[in-house]
């Protein structure tokens with residue numbers, strides 16, 4: 001038997017969640033062992049956020065070339081070189097990789113073991129020839145693409161986020177299954193890169209988003225050329241020549257859709273099968289580890305963070321989880337996950353972002369709410385920059401409290417920061433009315449929304465008579 005290690009914390013998984021826990025603990029001088037079986041940086045760096053946003057950035061440039069005529073320049077149809085595109089995505093990943101590397105973490109004082117971890121009892125993990133008996137364990141094993149059960153899929157070549165960004169050519173006609181954030185971001189990006197794109201969604205596209213806001217996004221994505229079939233069930237799939245044929249069922253009848261390549265964007269499944277959770281007395285079922293709002297499992301020594309926790313699946317949620325868990329382990333202070341303060345952004349163009357409940361969710365939870373909206377057409381900056389439609393929609397509770405906010409439009413992902421700050425700090429629209437927004441910025445439309453909330457006051461008879469009285473004093 002190999003080495004027995006006895007750190008304070010053993011972190012399993014070196015993606016965004018695990019690295020944040022390890023770095024945070026090491027910064028306080030706490031002994032940490034990190035076990036990672038694959039690439040340091042996990043999904044976000046290697047197969048998720050970073051390559052997808054690099055691809056989207058290239059697609060945005062291509063679209064800007066086509067649309068240059070609107071700015072008084074000569075428009076051009078871009079030449080798309082698949083090899084160079086792939087090389088650029090690779091170089092962006094390589095530029096960030098040192099930050100997540102074994103070398104950096106070893107330098108921080110973390111002992112990194114590059115093996116697969118599994119529990120052998122309620123306080124011991126085996127990884128290669130190491131046994132790790134830690135005071136606390138943090139499961140940060142992330143998630144993998146959920147593969148739907150569709151007849152013929154196993155025999156038909158298909159891509160997922162784990163293979164898409166290594167793909168050698170730009171597809172001729174990409175069929176995408178799933179119109180969640182991943183499916184739609186990729187649909188628009190590939191469409192802009194000259195691919196014909198068809199998306200098949202069994203329910204509604206962007207189903208979590210506010211209907212009024214997501215219409216702005218879906219109209220734009222469709223207008224650029226993506227074909228989107230919603231409420232369409234795929235019965236089977238087969239190879240057709242060099243390509244793929246989907247046999248679908250829509251309310252209007254059967255539908256055959258043929259394309260050159262197939263991408264699955266059908267959600268995620270948490271990774272825990274290899275962990276041997278039963279040996280550690282950790283309650284779970286096939287889909288999920290049972291975990292409380294404190295991110296603790298039924299084995300009180302063991303926490304779960306990031307995608308493995310099965311709730312919010314974002315890199316910033318993983319970082320937030322890391323803070324909550326460190327607060328409990330290092331300082332023995334209670335901490336609970338508050339999902340309403342965690343924003344989400346889908347990086348289509350226009351973007352869509354939300355923090356806190358949407359209108360429908362807020363009505364279901366709070367009953368009486370108020371809404372304020374502000375349209376991007378009122379923004380001078382949107383005009384100078386030739387931007388399309390956009391809207392800020394704020395869900396307001398008692399006393400003007402900001403319960404949630406949704407934004408569709410260019411820059412929504414940046415603008416949501418201010419609203420996320422407001423929701424986390426329980427601010428009211430008065431705070432938004434009173435701060436000064438620089439001109440001309442898109443964020444001004446948020447302030448405009450706050451002003452519109454208070455504008456009925458200008459017509460209030462008591463306010464008006466108070467002003468009349470004060471005027472008499474000179």
Ligand SMILES: Cc1cc2nc3c(=O)[nH]c(=O)nc-3n(C[C@H](O)[C@H](O)[C@H](O)COP(=O)(O)OP(=O)(O)OC[C@H]3O[C@@H](n4cnc5c(N)ncnc54)[C@H](O)[C@@H]3O)c2cc1C
Nearest residue numbers: 013015016017037042043044048117142306307313314315
């Ligand atoms: C295409 C795509 C785009 C995305 N874009 C965004 C975005 O723009 N913004 C955003 O916030 N989020 C985005 N996400 C989500 C984000 O990538 C994830 O929420 C985040 O990576 C989760 O981090 P994690 O550490 O929980 O898991 P992961 O990054 O999956 O890391 C888990 C690690 O654990 C390791 N592991 C698993 N089992 C074991 C074991 N038994 N032993 C040892 N190691 C193990 C794995 O090898 C992996 O490295 C995107 C996801 C995808 C798929």
Ligand SMILES: NC(=O)c1ccc[n+]([C@@H]2O[C@H](COP(=O)([O-])OP(=O)(O)OC[C@H]3O[C@@H](n4cnc5c(N)ncnc54)[C@H](O)[C@@H]3O)[C@@H](O)[C@H]2O)c1
Nearest residue numbers: 148178179180181182183201202265266267313345346347
């Ligand atoms: N900008 C971002 O933050 C961003 C971007 C991409 C991905 N992500 C994250 O990555 C993960 C994966 O994203 P996603 O969009 O794949 O997941 P998702 O679960 O949000 O969406 C999957 C979609 O696929 C549909 N679907 C599932 N099975 C289907 C089938 N058989 N036929 C047709 N449609 C089917 C679902 O109805 C759903 O709309 C999520 O956790 C997401 O949060 C985040």
